[in-house]
Amino acid sequence: MKLARTLSTMLDDPRLFRQYAYVDGQWTHGDGGREEAVFDPATGEALGHIPWLEAHQIRAAVDAADAAFVHWRALRADERCERLLAWHDLILANREDLAIIMTLEQGKPLPDARGEVEYGASFVRWFAEEGKRTFGETIPSHIPSAALGTLKEPLGIAALITPWNFPLAMITRKAAAALAAGCTVIVKPAGETPFSALALAELAERAGIPAGVFNVVLGEPAEVSKLLCAEERVKALSFTGSTRVGRLLLEQSAATVKRVSLELGGNAPFIVGPDMDPKEAAFAAVAAKFQTAGQDCLAANRILVHESIHDAFVEHFAERMAALTVGNGLEGEVDLGPLIHRQAVDKAAAIVDDALSRGATLVAGDQSAAPGANFFMPVLLTGVTPQMKVWREENFAPVAGVTAYADDEEVIAMANDTEYGLAAYVYTHDIRRIWKLLRALEYGMVSVNSVKMTGPPVPFGGVKQSGLGREGGITGIDEYLETKYYCLGGLGSVSGS
């Protein structure tokens, strides 16, 4: 497929490409005339422009979400469910257009983008159904003549701030939960990937989600986030992004005591036991490292291999890595697209340089083969140590670092030697080792002998500085619900009280 200059000409439905914010059911430009270009990371070409809203326009979005909350919360759960299912169906019906938009603005290969559209839609279906199951409790009463229980009520307006690496699914995993709970939402997508969010808004409108219920605001990130955090009427803040920005938003939300959910950075260990077939483990590690060109919070950052199979593992890893193709995600069979921008490439190069200067070995990774300014060829480093940035930082790039270990105690200490605690991978068939590692690893998610671990039924989230709260699963909707306890006294003789 040839890259067209105008994004809309590539779509079956050009109305999915919107260059406005979406507030109170209206496509909105910025009153101050400020706007930003959005670039295709593969080519550097500008795809379009988005407005930066002024402070009074952000407040107008809060006014709209506040007014809409009254009616949205009053719908029955099954009525909200119907609208969410309509949204789900429209997302899937427009899968190809949404995938093209995503590949153009984010860079991931088109098949991966299609996969993300399906993944994103799956959260909408999940929460459409979960909204019908927000049960309260009956509490055996200790108070004479009283009935006790709880109700689940929507919190109010939820501000949802999302990253660029999964421009669609990180929105739906939050928004579908909030909307199903009866909350209204204000989405602030990453400036690098706003068009997926705006296409979702167009489809939400077509699905019959009323004006003011789903809003997308755009603007200078720190400015917009500060305004949303300061707003008393915004009751919940759900953020996915870096730990650095997550800390900042947590601090800013303190003044209004918001419900805060944070899905932050990861630094996943990938542990390979001595009993593993080195080839099987190496192929799995390549899959866990290089999806989304390493720009994934679940990416296997530190690959910890038992010393008895280390050399064979490295050989197979290098062989598998050499077969990966790097290029424009719209063109042909590509495994890795570009990084999001030049700063990401510079950061990756600096991390590799740091590792080499501290004694790591470069097994493979020739940057002269990169097909463009924002591309970074996969790198394999061995002899990685805790002193190196590649160990300490989330590299968010196709840079794999391998370290040998001697025994379970050593690998547990190595794996936990990080401020992060999102996900860990364990590859071994020894059931005792599996149980030991499962219990000892300080991570919110541990995946044993499987690269794939996510999906709607899963309580996704991290411990330590990888976050607060869980998204998805049967508890994901609780992030947007308040428990109201009631005591109905003076009932006379209440049987069983």
Ligand SMILES: NC(=O)c1ccc[n+]([C@@H]2O[C@H](COP(=O)([O-])OP(=O)(O)OC[C@H]3O[C@@H](n4cnc5c(N)ncnc54)[C@H](O)[C@@H]3O)[C@@H](O)[C@H]2O)c1
């Ligand atoms: N745990 C998860 O579920 C998960 C999922 C995806 C991505 N991530 C993490 O996201 C990070 C990559 O995404 P990113 O680079 O977009 O993160 P980021 O923190 O730079 O940006 C995330 C969002 O915050 C906004 N933002 C940026 N600077 C801000 C500021 N100073 N004040 C307020 N808002 C600001 C951005 O515009 C964007 O909308 C990685 O750390 C990755 O691990 C985590």
Ligand SMILES: N[C@@H](CC=O)C(=O)O
């Ligand atoms: N792959 C993760 C997103 C992290 O960047 C997910 O499935 O949520």
